[in-house]
Amino acid sequence: MTRLGYGEEIRRWRVARYCEHDRHLNAQLRDFTLMTAGSKAEGLTCLFESDRDILRTLNGVICVETGINLNTIPDDISVFWMDDTGVYPGHCILLLKRPARLLYTIINDALCEIGYGKLLLSSVLFIDECSRLATRHRLGTVETVLHERAGPALPETRGGILKLDYVYSIRCQCPSILHRWAVRPRHWPQSVVVQKVVSLGAYVTPTGFRESENKHIEWRICFNSGETELMNNLNETQANVYVLLKWILKEIIKPTNKEITSYVLKNIILWQAENTPQTEFHSRSLLHWLHDGLRGLRTAIEKKLLNYYMIPERNLMEACGLEDALKRKWIKDITEMIESGPNVILRLEKIRKAIVASPEPMLWFSKTRTELEMLNLEKMNRVTKCENENGEHDVPDFMLYALRKRQEEILREMMIRMLMEGCSINEFPKMFERINVW
Template sequence: MAEGGMVYTWSETGSDHRHSGMYSRHSRNYVESVSIEICTIMTRLGYGEMMRRWRVKKYREYNRLVNAPYLKKQGNAATYMYITAGSKAEGLTCYLESDWDQLWVLTNVLCVEADINLLTISDDIDVFRMDTMDTRVYPGHCRLLQERPAAHARHDIITEALCDNGYGGVLLSSSLLLDAYSESTLTHDANVEHHERAGPSIPETLTGVLHVDKVFALQCYCPSILQRWADRRRNWPSPTIVQKVVSLGALVTPVGFKGSDYKHVEWRICFNTGEAELVNNLNDTQAKVYVILKMILRDIIKPNNKEITSYVLKNIILWQAENTPQTEFHSRSLLYWLHDGLKKLRTAIEKKRLCYYMIPERNLMEACGMHDYQQHKWVADITDMLEEGPNVILRLEKIRKAIVASPEPMMWFSKTRMELEMLQLEGEIRSIVIEENNGEVDDSESIFEKRQYYLLIQVAQRMFLKVSSANQLIDIQDRMLM
């Protein structure tokens, strides 16, 4: 591919990759062969179907083990449910490649839509009514009115976040609750570095390299919103997956609409577990297009303050999947769908509009903080990328390095990197099991550590490095897993 120069220009005309009218300088066969090669390279980089599925399985196992102690609690003590979210839950990033998004859901509080029968809800649960009908509440957001306090003690952070709505009712303030939750999560652990809060996220860095985003959430029962999504006519996903997404329900997180005067008492409705299920049901080509778009966002567009986020790209991919027969997504069509995704991103930036996949009335681009000069620059940059064609791939550092690398070392590096990631995740899981077993370590612990040590020594030898300390090996591993 590198030797061929990958010189190619996409045409803006035509809407179907099966028609040669889309290609202006090269044959359909050439473009499809380049697509296949890019798919192969993405697999070697750790974004293939098998690795993706393995990551999803292991992060789910991690969730189960973290939640086990909470599930064992008896009585009316408030407990949390832990959920790995974002790209980790979707299996689309290596261990240190991006932030580890973590949801902490308070399990003895429930937010419900209007007309939900409270008699079906346990007296031990705090119930708040979701107000979505107020014209001052932006789509996809709500206010939470206290409907019924729990019969027994409620969590302190809920009590501290209650406020008067001015009409005799009691509201749950998102900003007050986030303040209380932030304070409760502060630790003096030397291995934890706390960062400035970003929206609903409480960012931390663990052991200097692992970036974690903690987000507090409440359970939300909103069947009418999910049913409106389920009733849409679609090519994807299957009815079985649609019903599974509905069954996974929703959450609300403590963040209001950026442009609202009342954002301190507003909450955002989210479908993290359902969206993870949807992404997990994308096929191999769709997942790789999503990853490449994220690379373009990071390496080329480079927004400074999250004016455009990977969440915008995820919604573009989900709309792509819903509106197109699944048979259209295959390794030969990767470049077509990448081109289509870039066009949709350019339109979203140009019009400052992109409908949220789960609640189309919510515009993901509204109040995103994008200035006019950024808008014009990014539209021009994406237009250049569209005209550049497959050559844009060479501007992405990871893919470019994989292209120019010699095949044998690249294959060895890819295999070693994925095994190190597997060992790292297995180590995270084992550490929880050991903690649950009061520090008892089984024989597998030393076996895994020996294998990691052996692999890292091999990497050091290939790099012609003289390793004199364990810290140097740890540094090599960290760089491998980014």
């Protein structure tokens, strides 16, 4: 796993680089606060291996549970009340409690009257306004393609290979939900991590429960910052189990309509960690916990039940669209994987190639792939930092020059090696992308 780019050292390094990039980007923003989420924030994917999930939180707006003292919230912040009456667990409706003197257009245009002088914030209208805002903002961006909305996410592709998923959100205060999570008996994480997760708070994103009649006005409660903190506190074995489960989902189970997502697997791993002493997760127990994760996934599919780690009352498999025929097939496939014992990992292409590859070329590939990814992330941060300091992209910078020069040297070495091994020169343009997907 280390040679394939999933070792503990490179994982921690990625986390630090994406956090740094978020800081540089937020220095340029006024109305939003940006945060990398998902696998990129957890350091568990290579550069172009998957989408980069970015949470854009609207500043100057907050939603709160009943009982929060509004006098503790500055007057220049609009306040919404989270009403969870009659909605599916983990969701709520936002009622305007106290508008700020200056109300964002994106908020004002998404408000709906419900009688008796009350206003609620429609999730559908909000995401529509965000989509229009994103379209206006991205029209002048070179080589940027905007894609169709996917749930609360607004996807786009830059330069043909960099895939971004923007999710707009509003920060919320829900101390009672976080308290119920914090006081659960557990083996993991440590109390200091629990308190940090509580302090990071929550968000609401504009998406309702799929089968709800009122999904156009419902919002989902999320804990992106807290979940990232939890995932970053998993040890190397737990992180590797999660990565292997994601590969199994993508290469073997192959859901076509997101009946099962990597988020389901993440919750299986979090429950596994909470209910088990941390000392039981070590390198020699990797396959044991991989099989345990597969059993958890099989149970979730069979019963169509998996409790959300932060709010157990919410069933992540509810309304997942899983048909009986597909359910039976996946149960059979997972059972066969469990019965195959250690050989289950040989069904994964990356693992097979790593085992079959000669030691010297594999080490060269691992070293080259890692260095290219590190150079790219460093260059990404340097470009953004130069923009902040100089306001221009093309101001000469020694560090940028050195990073680009080293990239060119590595790519030249790759090209020479490919030609010596009989590869066509036509294969070279896509090599850079492929090597960073591993």
